[in-house]
Amino acid sequence: MFTPVLTAQSLTKTYGSTVALAGVSLQIGVAEAVAVMGASGSGKTTLLHCLAGIITPDNGTVTLHAPQGPQQVHQLPPEGRARLRRDHYGFVFQQGLLLPELTAVENVALPLLLGGTERRAAEAEAARWLHHLGLAGMEDRRPGQLSGGQAQRVAVARAQVTGPAVVFADEPTGALDSRTSAQVMQALLDTTVGAGRSLVVVTHDEQVAAGCHRVVRLRDGLVVQEHAGGARPAEVVA
Numbered sequence: 001m002f003t004p005v006l007t008a009q010s011l012t013k014t015y016g017s018t019v020a021l022a023g024v025s026l027q028i029g030v031a032e033a034v035a036v037m038g039a040s041g042s043g044k045t046t047l048l049h050c051l052a053g054i055i056t057p058d059n060g061t062v063t064l065h066a067p068q069g070p071q072q073v074h075q076l077p078p079e080g081r082a083r084l085r086r087d088h089y090g091f092v093f094q095q096g097l098l099l100p101e102l103t104a105v106e107n108v109a110l111p112l113l114l115g116g117t118e119r120r121a122a123e124a125e126a127a128r129w130l131h132h133l134g135l136a137g138m139e140d141r142r143p144g145q146l147s148g149g150q151a152q153r154v155a156v157a158r159a160q161v162t163g164p165a166v167v168f169a170d171e172p173t174g175a176l177d178s179r180t181s182a183q184v185m186q187a188l189l190d191t192t193v194g195a196g197r198s199l200v201v202v203t204h205d206e207q208v209a210a211g212c213h214r215v216v217r218l219r220d221g222l223v224v225q226e227h228a229g230g231a232r233p234a235e236v237v238a
């Protein structure tokens with residue numbers, strides 16, 4: 001049975017005369033991995049940012065089906081969207097966006113500290129995630145002392161540490177070779193859909209999309225194709 005975690009309806013967004021989204025409707029299911037693909041400029045990042053409450057659409061609605069009731073993401077003021085992102089979402093970007101002056105464990109602990117968790121507990125939980133992602137022993141390294149794949153796994157750990165309902169990833173493997181890319185994508189899938197969470201991943205990489213349940217293709221700000229990816233729910237849902 002398909003249970004939606006996120007519902008977007010008729011999203012539009014323009015920047016001056018550029019139409020980034022021309023009316024996109026999309027549902028993301030609980031424990032579903034959805035790849036968003038399309039040519040450069042087709043609106044992928046704009047869609048991800050609308051779903052994630054980073055920006056608001058000009059028109060249309062985004063509803064997060066949170067345990068405490070539906071949240072109208074598009075109507076929230078900036079501070080409400082910031083809270084929603086902190087409480088319900090995780091993020092992984094192409095370059096990881098780790099803070100260079102913090103160690104791996106401090107980077108991963110950061111979302112918990114911002115949410116009010118005490119430092120010792122936050123760092124213990126962060127270390128647990130690093131261990132889970134095969135990074136035991138790297139806790140005290142700074143991002144500059146990690147390989148690209150290791151840094152991305154730290155970013156995956158940071159996205160998961162608060163137990164978000166949905167993880168958004170924008171080209172999470174874009175800077176990696178294909179073998180490392182496959183490992184990072186597997187880590188993302190294991191820690192999201194493998195734990196009952198949802199994943200929305202913007203990618204140009206067909207291999208990454210093949211690991212998802214569903215692939216949505218955009219052109220000129222519209223969904224022009226939607227088809228199953230390579231993953232079957234029964235294989236990845238714990």
Ligand SMILES: Nc1ncnc2c1ncn2[C@@H]1O[C@H](COP(=O)(O)OP(=O)(O)OP(=O)(O)O)[C@@H](O)[C@H]1O
Nearest residue numbers: 015018019020038039040041042043044045046047
């Ligand atoms: N902040 C902005 N200001 C002006 N135009 C923007 C802005 N953000 C996006 N755009 C424009 O909106 C359109 C869609 O951009 P978007 O980044 O969503 O595309 P994309 O599919 O993610 O592209 P890419 O694959 O190159 O990252 C593009 O024409 C882009 O130039």
